[in-house]
Amino acid sequence: MTVLEQSGAYRPTPPPAWRPRVDAAPLLPDEEPFRLLGTPAAADFDSALLARLYQELVRGRRYNAQATALTRQGRLAVYPSSTGQEACQVAAALALQERDWLFPSYRDTLAAVARGVDPVQALTLLRGDWHTGYDPYEHRVAPLSTPLATQLPHAVGLAHAARLKGDDVVALALVGDGGTSEGDFHEALNFAAVWQAPVVFLVQNNGFAISVPLAKQTAAPSLAYKAVGYGMPGRLVDGNDVAAVHQVLDEAVRRAREGGGPTLVEAITYRMDAHTNADDATRYRGESELDAWRAHDPINLVEAELKGRDLLDEQGIAEARDAAEAMAARLRERMNDDPVLDPMELFEHVYAEKTSQLREQAEQLRAELDAESQEGER
Amino acid sequence: MTVLEQSGAYRPTPPPAWRPRVDAAPLLPDEEPFRLLGTPAAADFDSALLARLYQELVRGRRYNAQATALTRQGRLAVYPSSTGQEACQVAAALALQERDWLFPSYRDTLAAVARGVDPVQALTLLRGDWHTGYDPYEHRVAPLSTPLATQLPHAVGLAHAARLKGDDVVALALVGDGGTSEGDFHEALNFAAVWQAPVVFLVQNNGFAISVPLAKQTAAPSLAYKAVGYGMPGRLVDGNDVAAVHQVLDEAVRRAREGGGPTLVEAITYRMDAHTNADDATRYRGESELDAWRAHDPINLVEAELKGRDLLDEQGIAEARDAAEAMAARLRERMNDDPVLDPMELFEHVYAEKTSQLREQAEQLRAELDAESQEGER
């Protein structure tokens, strides 16, 4: 009985019930990040999958290291490493079916690679080569998005379109903690919830947006709490626990696939490297923080679990390492090629058909190139 | 004891505590809108204030009617009426101290007037006259904002600046339910919470954004739930209960003033008139919905309370009505003036000083006007 009903004096008409009531409680995230590894519940996690995730983590770590090394050798212009965040990268890629779509941000080359994109093609942008090195339709991986959070509405639109078409397709979109501050984050989540689009948003909360720590980015209890404001469930997960991230994403993807609508997942992780190779992280954070996170390394966590299940021994570790080394060697080698770009291609993809203006300009460049090469021959 | 602590097997390091914990529970809004009128708690509400609010409601209702009538007479180009929402308009104005600032949207002329802005000056924009008819600094009322939600970051910035200066100033910003979907809403609330700016956001949820009903605007349990995602408290209030709205705003303003940071208030109300005089609301909503809301009229609610306290009788009602009529008559009369605009003023306020280009263009217009008036004389 409400206060109103108790009161005898006045009985004003309550405001008409004018919209469907949604119960908020099930949408609220847990206070503590969800974890599997190191808990009894880990036992239920599929062994084959866990082993697969492990291999990918080891490969992923090596990929990050190799790509960063390539920047030092001048073979790559810039690399925003996801070292420390491999559990998120790998789980995101593996939680999806082939027909699904991944929408990566600029930091998520590894997720694209784990989904099947050729490692060299995934680095094309960061090499100073063409903006997107892979055909997005081949593995259903949208172009790496540089403008932060702008890829989120794309994911919503694609998921919505697929649903309208009756296709059983889910979109998973990645964004950083910093990216959640952008208006596009807000608009995407709202559209997704209103349309009940089959989309999952994964926030990789790695503690920093370049130099800006989370405390200057948000005052929220956790980013996952944002979900309730859109009417979708929020989940908080330990982003270094690959089993937990996979399970949470898997559930969210399944829910989306079954018509249950979108989910916001916040994975708490840490960017072990600097923002990019060009950044100097010592300007804004200390070694002790890094050390604390080193003790919570995603690879160690899963290694311990696999060892505990007697699924991994020193030999298995060495094998995984060797496979990763082989991948790295092949990457190094392939990145030694100097890409040959045809400057004339600059005019090819602006429109379906070149305008007369572009034809003129192409002629001009053609003439310049001819003159250059004649000079070169002389 | 957590699951993790119970388990003997693995004890991975938990993710380092890397940001201050905020408790979510106190931030969450109630499920039911807060009400005073018609409840026993109403008895504690100050009588003088209640009487004052009543006068303003009656005046406000009349103001809305008069302004709409002026559109029919061609004395006003367009009027977005706040009929039905007067409790929000009036409470917003009266919850502020003189030194505070109000940031109205295009629908909130009445709030500006209730705060002291001259009723004719408040209508300048809607008359087709200059964009802002009043000096914002006179009553500390920002210009009516046409681009939705864009005024919210302004309110945050102003409140933040005042705090930095050590001034005891609170900003109250108004926005519609539709406006909450814009990215600027999100960014403003986030900045406010991170900076702990003394600002209060009042969402007048009147059920529609032009023709779009709330169910197509959001899937949230209530808009007030958005607050938790920014780490600020959300309050839900019956927007037709002027005492409740005033009390909730008063608390929020006080909290902001005392350094407690921002609050998001959602007031559930209803736009009784069409979107503007130019809109045809029958295209998207029915009479029965209107009838239900007519039974929950803000003026009736407060009238009942005042009568119950023996503070209002038929004579008092007639007096309030007469005062409102007098205001309307004066408004009608003053709006009969045809504003005289000097076209040359077009060049006056683009920059602090006219550029040479604007001087040229002003000369051109001057010559044209001279030629026109010579022709007129002939």
Next chain:
Amino acid sequence: MTTAALDTARKPATMAQALGRALHDAMAEDPTVHVLGEDVGTLGGVFRITDGLTKKFGEDRCTDTPLAEAGILGTAVGMAMYGLRPVVEMQFDAFAYPAFEQLVSHVSRMRNRTRGAMPMPITIRVPYGGGIGGVEHHSDSSEAYYLATPGLHVVTPATVADAYGLLRAAIASDDPVVFLEPKRLYWSKADWSPDQPEEVAPIGRAVVRRQATGAGSPATLITYGPSVPVCMEAAEAARAEGWDLEVVDLRSLVPFDDETVCASVRRTGRAIVVHEAVGFGGPGGEIAARVTERCFHHLEAPVLRVAGFDIPYPPPMVERHHLPGVDRVLDAVARLQWESEWTEGRTG
């Protein structure tokens, strides 16, 4: 509910009706065409252009979105990625600005970014321009922003028939098209039957609306959208002063039809660009510059511009002083004689 826009018996038709009909026909022919925007469904849009579409095609094809322009265009990008052809309505010119980043950073570049793999067949309808007594932010002429953004097509009709034809062409285009609708021509009428729509005007072709007759001093008025009727009227009035004016309606700002424009200017030897958008940094500069580059030896006088002043759009009560009208065009025509150094002496 009125279904005026779909009423095929009605004649003459307004531009608003022709636009509605174009949307209708495109949706009927191609199930991948989806309309989305604020109030485009139940209400039929604030200008009633989309009237009846939701009723006929359902909410999934013509959708009332939440109030967020970046969200509208951003989701349209995703829909286009999945093979749909979204037609997005921005409620007014200035309310397209929140979507600017999506437009510039994604819509205009996605095809290029993906080396052709991911085209963006999105039509972005933007009611634009003034002269309708709208309060601020309801009368902007924002075409300069779109013009300077490679990867977009920018078109704008001036007649009822072109409204239909260009909108069909825009929707059919595999490239993103910013479709600028001159608000104050929405209610302009023409004897146009929606049942025999004229041939769809191709994007990129200007049209000579009025040909010089040979009687009088020739000059070309280059214009588009809401200024086309102004120029037609000015051309008529100029006959009395011994001028023989051609009027070129660009229809398409991008791609620009150098051929048609230059052919006219070479015939007449004089040209004026007329538009509502502010002069400084507006389309007129580009047009004047390219015409001069291409026709310098044919020009008897510099290409002049008649444009809005370099000011924020003014209050409705004085907007007529801002908008280029017949008199201002005629004044410029008079200056084309170029007997005096007056213009040149104005500054510096």
Next chain:
Amino acid sequence: MTTAALDTARKPATMAQALGRALHDAMAEDPTVHVLGEDVGTLGGVFRITDGLTKKFGEDRCTDTPLAEAGILGTAVGMAMYGLRPVVEMQFDAFAYPAFEQLVSHVSRMRNRTRGAMPMPITIRVPYGGGIGGVEHHSDSSEAYYLATPGLHVVTPATVADAYGLLRAAIASDDPVVFLEPKRLYWSKADWSPDQPEEVAPIGRAVVRRQATGAGSPATLITYGPSVPVCMEAAEAARAEGWDLEVVDLRSLVPFDDETVCASVRRTGRAIVVHEAVGFGGPGGEIAARVTERCFHHLEAPVLRVAGFDIPYPPPMVERHHLPGVDRVLDAVARLQWESEWTEGRTG
């Protein structure tokens, strides 16, 4: 922490240092000057322009904001309303687009909207332009958008001294100034002592960087920002071909210095506008058009434009083909002879 930007003993100084020094001096002199943006605090900005400011003036004066450009500019509007002088950093050109609505609908119009009551003394620093090997969205030349927006001033330095002077002038201005910083000149050096800063260059004055000597065929290169050094080099190289070139550095695009520009063009009779921004709809059109309007009888040839191609900014590996370089300027100079009808014959 390095405090290079504040190191007063160092000489020569880079443009980046001069900019940092300008911020520092403005903050020291005027307590209402506040700097805000992404990473401007602890990190000192991704280009280190704001390095040391938070340390010296505190977090309240130089503030790391959440990652949201509309929020940054929108809150700056509110701060300006309360009497502060915000200096906002947009991290890169293309990341200013999310703030476009705030810029166009509010910042540029607030003074006008309030009949002068509410000025907007906001400086918006935007690193712009290419040539630094940046991945997409990091090399845009977005000046055309700002140019076409009345109410904004738009300035851009090309020298170390101007970087200091113009930024001081921008911060001191009671109007909003879009301050475009040519990224690839950040590390350019000059013998400039921050202790004896040159007189603050007034906004709105172009400067003739290189005067014609009288030896050779004269022509004027009109340019700004990152293209100034290119034009200086081209002018030097052109001497060998018998050309005697003037170089005008606009410094300020809005207000535009017609006087200085036209005086040069009237002297030389020929002009080329050079900029990195895309040609179509870019600033060059405006500049060429207004020079032609004002100097028609002095022109021996049409004003030509050398600009970026009409394409999205290309991948770094081929950006040099897009950017107007010395050769492309020299080619245009050669076309200024205008003996042939070649250009005119190109289209239409």
